[in-house]
Amino acid sequence: MGGVDPAALVEAELRTLRVLARYYAFIGKRWTVTAGTRSAFDDARGAIVRALPAELAEAVDEASLTALAEGLTADGRLASGALPVTRPSDPAPAPARAERRAPPADNPYLHKVDDAISDPTIRAAIRGVQPAAVKLGGGSGVNLAPEGLVLTNAHVAKDVGAAYTVLFPDGRTFPGRAVAIDHELDLALVALTGAAGLPVAPVSRRAPRVGDFVAAIGQPGTSTPDGQPTGYQRFHVSTGKIRGFLDDPLGDQSLGRTKHDAWTYWGHSGSPLFDRRGAIVALHNSWDSTTAMRHAVTWQAIVHFLAAHDARYTQR
Template sequence: MTERPIDLSNYPSSQAAKRPVLSLRKFALMASVAAGLGAAVYGFGPSHGPIDVFTSTAHAQVHNEVRKVAQPVGFADIVERVKPSVISVKVAMGDKTAKDDSADKDDAPFQPGSPMERFFRRFGGPDGLPPGFRGGPRGGRGPATGQGSGFFISSDGYAVTNNHVVDGADKVEVTTDDGKTYSAKVIGTDPRTDLALIKVSGRTDFPFAKLSDGKPRIGDWVLAVGNPFGLGGTVTAGIVSASGRDIGNGPYDDFIQIDAPVNKGNSGGPAFDVSGEVMGVNTAIYSPSGGNVGIAFSIPASTVKSVVAQLKDKGTVSRGWIGVQIQPVTDDIADSLGMKKAEGALVAEPQANGPAAKAGIQSGDVITGVNGAPVKDAKELARTIGGMAPGNAVKLNVLHKGQEKVINLTLGQLPNTLEAKAAFDKDSGKSSRGADVPKLGMTVAPANSVAGAGKEGVVVTEVDPKSAAAERGFKEGDVILEVGGKSVASADDVREAISAARSDNKNSVLMRIKSGGSSRFVAVPLAKG
């Protein structure tokens, strides 16, 4: 379509020469934008001077309306409201002068072999330390310091941070958003959830944050505020990437995964929702390099509430306990037990004199429900029982040798110390090669013939790396206690149990093994023929 110039005959000729020529198309477009925004449109009429349409009243109104619509939503109002509640936490571990110069020691904040130590060795930086931790030189010489984040949960100075930030600290200091520094006291810690409660005294007007009552949805906005690399008061934004994450830290793993940039020093800081409430406490990052890669993990507010309430009340956390080692029910295990679905928690071993053992629960039983509510898997059972108070009476739905039954028991208190693990003398194990177990790819010997292996079961003395046993995780030193529900004490017992399973047309046989002081069931596929 040919564009026609606007008729300027009504304008004085001296002004017409100065006036820009607007096509009808451009003018119509401008008019339609103005009309669409509800703006008044003024006509062009005779004038004694040049009209600048870009500063006219009509265009100014249009410009203001467009600016309101086009401007992206920001978080400044939320940040202004919540940022004062966030604190930087600095700790001193005291004089860590080592008694010797052994090069294989360091100032890592976790006990060797502990769940948190294993997690950070796997997901932390090259030194395996958690975000925000800075240890002294190798060999332990000199003081060790750490830094992290936290936030007030009450006006009288109670604040939440991570256990690994303050664990073992001789001195804790917090710096508020206005730059003031205060001494803090550790009220209580909970290593199992990596939470700690600290207290700052001297004021009753601290700005504080509220823990959310709701559960975040995947895709919700999230704001992380904290002290990355010592740069206090840093705000980053992202979304909730996933929920219910299990990162291998322990049976109570139920992390929120977020993609808001979180780095070393953010540990213990809050993750806010768009209502300005704390949806979680940032505790760990997945980072091959030690820096942000967009995967961070937060402890849900619901967990924080429960733990903090107990820490404030008595300084420790008490959890319900039934006294069993449990594991997931895999498809192979479900097939071996004749279950239609792979669900519930398989009891690998009840602890002697524990509530479950006293109530009659046995190895091989599957716990499928608690107080009538179904149990999806072993993690859910651990969280459900752990969320109950010791002394509570519960009803467990149990599948025992194919029969469903209900067992009543009273919860004990989860012990705070781990049992010592028996060690296997590999040299002794290798001295007795054992007897072959056909088509499984391993050799076994009676446990009572191998030093350190105990008196029950048979010890795995050799595993073919290309065998079915190796694929299922068997290794030298494992002790096989049961095969197909029958106790075994020799290679012949193992062979007979496998033959019986084949005779029953089973695709796999369930074995109960002891490894590193704990028991578990393994479904091993049976070769045909």
């Protein structure tokens, strides 16, 4: 009895992916592609990619759908050299040297990643982005650009023009000023002064799913609301999972519309939630006192906000 030809299966998957990519390109030429639409297409692409051999899956997963529309042939083959690693529609990436720079040797908090995460692959990914987590004001944030552009919550940054001192895990501090605020989405950007070559963390290219691993890196308060010391240290690392979503990912985020169960405390507002690859999938901002569930600003809101303010950032 004959078996299934693996090569034929791969070609069939690539033909399906080509149809998906061409439909995405068709939409993009006629209308604005919203974050929700992009997420739906990325989910469909992800299902196809998971059925491909590892090396091919990696190449396909790094390419834009627009590039795939041109780089896949009608008979289910990959045109040689047709898939750029960086998606043409994405914001310009940071210089490679900035993203690959080794964490500074005097980062006294890096061991917290090792303490919290046992899986070696995930641990390496989170170690790579921990240097981009920051403390500012009474909250947390994450740096997106080598020249210093920190993403945090609007209720942390308060108002456009507000000044802050931003602390990195290696002890360096930079003055910063809030340059963009969206109180409905509870998101803000703080631009740093006198910074260059800073460690950055990428934003995920797709929305998280229920059950996905997340790691939060933030700044739990050193005292309780009534003034008692907590003993918590800066740049705390906690892990958990995505537990669900509230409706309307671009709606009001005063109670974040992504639910998760990574441990947080006062001061964690603005903490990035990283997936197992070290990409930002949400930004912690609140908790529901009736359920004790932690909540975070959605990936869709983050991508929408960054695009609205022409922010420079990398994606993974």
